[in-house]
Amino acid sequence: MTRTDLSPLAWLAELEQQRRQAGLRRSLRVRPAVPTELDLASNDYLGLATHPDVIAGGIEALRIWGGGAGGSRLVTGNTELHQRFEQQLADFVGAPAGLVFSSGYTANLGAVVSLSGPGSLVVSDAYCHASLVDACRLSKARVVVTAHRDVEAVEQALAGRTEDRAVVLTESVFSADGVLAPLRQLHEVCRRHGALLIVDEAHGLGVRGDGGRGLVHEVGLAGSPDVVLTTTLSKALGAQGGVVLGPPEVRDHLIDAARTFIFDTGLAPAALGAASAALDVLIAEPSRAADVLRHAAALAEICGVAQQPDSAVVSVILGDAERAVAAAAACLDAGLRVGCFRPPSVPAGTSRLRLTARATLTDEDVELARRVLRAVLGDLPPVSS
Numbered sequence: 001m002t003r004t005d006l007s008p009l010a011w012l013a014e015l016e017q018q019r020r021q022a023g024l025r026r027s028l029r030v031r032p033a034v035p036t037e038l039d040l041a042s043n044d045y046l047g048l049a050t051h052p053d054v055i056a057g058g059i060e061a062l063r064i065w066g067g068g069a070g071g072s073r074l075v076t077g078n079t080e081l082h083q084r085f086e087q088q089l090a091d092f093v094g095a096p097a098g099l100v101f102s103s104g105y106t107a108n109l110g111a112v113v114s115l116s117g118p119g120s121l122v123v124s125d126a127y128c129h130a131s132l133v134d135a136c137r138l139s140k141a142r143v144v145v146t147a148h149r150d151v152e153a154v155e156q157a158l159a160g161r162t163e164d165r166a167v168v169l170t171e172s173v174f175s176a177d178g179v180l181a182p183l184r185q186l187h188e189v190c191r192r193h194g195a196l197l198i199v200d201e202a203h204g205l206g207v208r209g210d211g212g213r214g215l216v217h218e219v220g221l222a223g224s225p226d227v228v229l230t231t232t233l234s235k236a237l238g239a240q241g242g243v244v245l246g247p248p249e250v251r252d253h254l255i256d257a258a259r260t261f262i263f264d265t266g267l268a269p270a271a272l273g274a275a276s277a278a279l280d281v282l283i284a285e286p287s288r289a290a291d292v293l294r295h296a297a298a299l300a301e302i303c304g305v306a307q308q309p310d311s312a313v314v315s316v317i318l319g320d321a322e323r324a325v326a327a328a329a330a331c332l333d334a335g336l337r338v339g340c341f342r343p344p345s346v347p348a349g350t351s352r353l354r355l356t357a358r359a360t361l362t363d364e365d366v367e368l369a370r371r372v373l374r375a376v377l378g379d380l381p382p383v384s385s
């Protein structure tokens with residue numbers, strides 16, 4: 001057989017077979033507009049995606065500005081909505097300035113790549129989100145991956161560096177396990193070694209801090225000249241898009257240098273209208289942030305997770321991927337949609353159910369969750385939590 005006898009895509013079938021055997025096939029499911037199951041899988045932590053004000057905000061922006069931004073923000077895609085929203089969010093989290101990107105993913109790529117680069121060092125927590133991992137790969141910096149939440153390892157990496165510039169990456173609330181980063185200690189270490197701290201607040205915004213201002217605000221680091229935040233508008237704010245927040249010179253630099261800003265179409269106006277309205281709701285109803293944590297605590301208790309959750313995420317580790325997939329499927333059959341995280345999203349052997357609490361869960365919702373999860377997990381004690 002010659003090379004030309006083979007289809008250039010023949011290798012895909014073999015890989016598909018390997019993934020199937022390892023329980024790692026993924027499939028797309030169409031979600032109905034009105035959910036038929038109780039949703040404990042989405043990241044709509046505050047229940048704002050379908051809030052009437054948020055829908056109205058999106059519609060109004062669509063009506064005024066049309067379906068798309070029409071170009072990159074440096075050409076025709078920069079509207080007053082973009083400018084106004086980034087300042088509104090910056091004021092809320094206590095940052096001097098903000099810059100909107102088309103997603104949290106592109107915000108992370110833009111921030112990390114533009115603030116590091118060849119000849120610099122990037123130190124990243126092993127559990128950082130794929131977008132931060134990809135940012136490290138694109139940065140052309142020397143990258144050191146440290147154990148999860150290991151401040152000592154970060155200190156060592158910074159102390160032993162030969163590069164002039166260094167950046168430390170962490171999530172504030174880690175998406176896979178819902179635990180908090182040791183932000184204060186990381187910041188102290190960064191200060192001691194002249195490093196910039198970049199914190200991804202994707203899962204902290206709207207959940208942690210005074211009225212949902214995020215974990216950076218909660219630990220007193222808002223507005224620090226050596227801290228940059230990134231976040232998504234697609235979780236607590238129920239919309240779409242991403243933002244980098246920090247000192248004004250960082251905003252100026254990203255406009256000049258971030259390829260995911262320069263070469264990407266500006267965020268769609270409807271997403272900004274929705275996100276801005278969502279932020280208004282959160283400001284008017286700050287108790288939503290506390291409601292999420294209260295409901296997360298109830299879910300953790302139901303699942304027998306001893307650790308009190310620090311975020312909306314409740315992680316029930318079940319071990320191998322098949323076990324987690326089977327448990328998630330059993331929940332779905334019983335009317336409960338939960339997340340299921342498997343490698344490569346989490347390390348091998350730690351596949352898990354990932355439940356997300358929502359501010360708007362009712363007592364009936366929690367009772368349904370109790371019935372289903374107790375039945376499904378009854379025979380499946382968590383490996384750990």
Ligand code: PMP
Pocket residue numbers: 103104105106108129131171175200202203232233234240241242
């Ligand atoms: N960072 C983290 C921690 C995330 O969980 C996500 C989304 N899963 C992103 C960044 C990317 O955000 P977006 O979905 O807006 O691209």
